Amino acid sequence: MIEFYNFVSGPLAWVAWTIFIIGSIYRLVSMYALAKAKDGSSLAYMSLPYSLRSIFRWLMPFSTQGWKADPLMTVATFLFHIGFLLVAVFLGAHVVLWDTAFGIEIPRLPAQVGDIISFVVIAGCAVFAYRRFAFPHVKSVTRPKDWFALILVVLPFITGVLAYHQVGSPLLMTTLHVLAGELLLALIPFTRLSHALFALFTRAYMGSEFGGVRHANDW
16 A cells, blocks of 8 residues: 555656646636637727736635626635635645755645645535525526536545544545645646636736726626
8 A cells, every 4th residue: 555655656756747737738828719700809909907906806705797796605615715725725735745845945834724724615615505506597507517617626625534543444534635635736727617817818818808898897
């Protein structure tokens, strides 16, 4: 088992990073080419001030009508994304990996704090799942690929919590946690999670259109 763990945390990790980087570049380049071919005029009215205004407004909870319309979703979304980034980047075990693989030294979260934040992220995923069952307007547009993306996100946190609390075999759970994280990383460019790559560009486009063309606030 230890040999498999070494493979998963070593060569397979580099495979996941390679797929993520190449896949992200491909998606960004191909999306730019598609936008230029389908609606080249939209690129002409891209405005830095209106783009930044839109981006920063949507980074503030309850600052837009979209955030105000669904308070539960707003709170869950911000807690989820902040928690995801904190654990992914600053958790102690992850900091060791950053240092080992890339020689990057960054501050680390205490293990207990990371554990609490992981539960918050899992709770956020539970809210997202609940909305897909309970709200007709969300359920009607939910597809299997949406559930797949949600499972991809929550699995690293569930397996990480189980490994931290030593539920079952610690080595097995740690191996599953690393595998889940690598699967998530590799599939980001090719699933619904690709919004992580396009979110800023989407907001910049909408901010430019509404501010520079329609002379209105983007919703």
